[in-house]
Amino acid sequence: MYAYDEIDRTLVNERVSEFRDQVKRRLSGELTEDEFKILRLQNGVYLQLHAYMFRVAIPYGTLATNQLRALAHVARKYDRSYGHFTTRQNIQFNWIKLAELPDALEDLARVGIHAMQTSGNNMRNVTSDQWAGVAPGEIEDPRIWSELIRQHTTLHPEFSFLPRKFKIAITASDHDRAAIKIHDIGLKLIKNEKGETGFEVLVGGGLGRTPFIGKTIKHFVHGRDILSYIEAILRVYNQYGRRDNIYKARIKILVHELGIEKFSREVEEEWQHIRNSSLQIDDEVIEDIRSRFTYPAYEKLPHMPDELRQAAADADFEVWRKNSVAPHKVQGYSIVTISLKPIGAPPGDATADQMDALADLADKYSFGEIRVGHEQNLALPHVAKRDLPALWKALDKLGLATPNVNLITDIIACPGLDYCSLANARSIPIAQELTRRFANHELANLIGRLHINISGCINACGHHHVGHIGILGVEKNGEEVYQITIGGRADEGAALGNLIGPGVKFDEVADVIEDVVEAYLALRERPEELFIDTVKRLGVEPFKERVYATR
Amino acid sequence: MPLVNGGKIADDSFVKLAVDTPLPESGDVLVPAERFIAEADALLKRTGKVGVIWPNNRDIDELVPYLGRIAAVALVFPTFRDGRAYSQARLLRERYNYRGELRATGQILRDQFVFMLRAGFDSFEVKKQADAEAFMQTAKRYSVFYQPTGDGRITALHRRMQLRHSEGVGT
Ligand code: HEM
Ligand code: SF4
16 A cells, blocks of 8 residues: 655645635636636546536555545445446546535545546546556566656646646556556556666557557666656647647547657657656655555465365355456465446446445455456455455455456446436446346356447447457437447457447347357357457457348 | 736736737837747847747747847747647746746636746736736645656655655654
8 A cells, every 4th residue: 555645645635725716716607617627627527417427536546445435435425325436447426516526525635535637638547457566477566656657747737738638557467457558658567688677668559539559669768767758758749749629639649640650759859858857766766655555464374274175165155266366476365356247237336335345344354455447346455365255255245246257247338328428328228238148157157258348439438449349339310329349458468349240229239249259159169268369360250240140 | 918927916018019010119029939030130139128929839949049038938828728838838948948037828827827837937917817816825825746847846756855864864
């Protein structure tokens, strides 16, 4: 965990008081809606279909239990007792009153949580691997660098009014759980031949209307230079990024229009001017941040405790364990993923009571720490293996032990027409129907790892382009129509999916997905060949034939 | 539009010239970039200060050779959501060591003052009278800054280092 000190707390409080003043000026009419819009967005406040929506940052996905309880409190006091965890390591509240927002922010500030720059054309919440610090084989904890960058990009005086939003993600593992290739800047922590820490830097990834996979702009930037290098990228983007057309304003378009070589020359030139400035970070600074991350006092525990051996007789426990428990870098411990995708429910929702109860469980079994992942699930990062059976029982009582992580019902979905004012189609009901269709665990398990991602419009909040199966809602002659892509992925092998044919109606989506899955089961070479690999081997055609032959 | 200069509401000594307004005999003038580049010699020879209004999509490098001889650079925020002039300001101050008046013009609201001060602006043509009056109070809104910029304010990272060292010395 990272501990805020007095300096960080002061900044957050100053921000809350500024926003309180801005809300007051808006309510009195001193600020027009047009003026206020940008200011509220910079504080995570959207005006949605039914009410104001409030988006709170969870930097690099790490939460302490008192912070989770504060989120539960906000849900209960200012909203309708639930929150929605999103693909951006944020939580959104959908029914909040503008006049109460400053109070909600103040309540969160007490535990070091804020909503700064969770929206608007500035640098957004820095995201990272939800298993950071505990994943076996990572180079080092990427959150140390995430925190450095979080600080640097917070209220940055040059980059708070960029052409468009800007997202940075960091991973330190070969298996990329942070989706760095679909971010404006993706950073992969690596070591060079001399054993020095640095980054491979990718730029220009992003989804939305014009999706791109990020390209490597530099194979190695030393850790001490990472802030100046990011600053150089942003300065080039701020000056040359398009502002004439919001659909073309993201950095991915600039990189695409200039070409990565020309873009990187511009960045290089800018960087040479600033790399030896005060932006250079010395070891002492990074050590200071490192020292403010605390790690659990792990015990020396056996690899296979008796409790686990005994629980193995319980078939339901075993199903959950196989699905939701991952190896930890410390012997005797595990990482437990908590599915927020129960059958028939909106993906990513958690009630205030669930949040409080989870906080209690995290105190009891995970050294007071919770993680939020971009798949809209939570995780307990430090669970002793001997506690797994007891934890499972407790989670099950809360409705949080659905054993479907990474299976077909672990669906990522944006809010769509149910909440979002930009939507063309519903997302949540499609997700709900699909979870019912594939509710049978045996079937889901037989299918294996398969990610379905759903967006209610071209903006791609549900990451549909990078779903193994992607579902995009569009509007055609006043009707909701869904386009289906296959073959996308968001990990280290990131790729955009391909369309399998014409769009289908709302009522047909689940049938079509069933057809796609049946086609896969018939086409795969062996049971171990994952959906995504079969698509890679065979392309779209056989799936298209199967789905459209009978339609 | 009220002008805030040196932290206070002030009179504007500069007269803004259009591209084709005849040049007055004396007095301070603020001229558009294209006219300044075309008539720099004539402008700089007369008595009275010269300032230039530099658009946010024109390369600041063009202005660099004149920086030692001009009294003011006015950068433009066509809307407050267009942040290009922040980069221009920092380049002028931090890379080219420009020390004259650096003025923010366009849609300038109190909510940008802190960002602008940090980027190096010291003069502001403010859109609303109430915002101009709130300048001092708004400018002091923040006491913590995370990034090093040319305004020389100490960053959070370095403040922590100092605290740590002073503790170290004491014990
Ligand atoms: C309900 C209110 C929301 C609104 C109005 C909204 C708006 C938008 C817009 C306009 C874009 C396109 C930006 C662009 O490409 O330039 C976008 C992209 C995105 N949004 Fe949302 N969104 C909302 C909710 C969400 C939620 C709930 C999530 C997560 C589940 C989310 C995550 C994302 C992501 C990951 C992208 C893709 C970014 C990229 O292009 O790389 N948004 N959103
Ligand atoms: S993808 Fe479209 S419908 Fe879904 S949340 Fe984003 S903007 Fe709204």
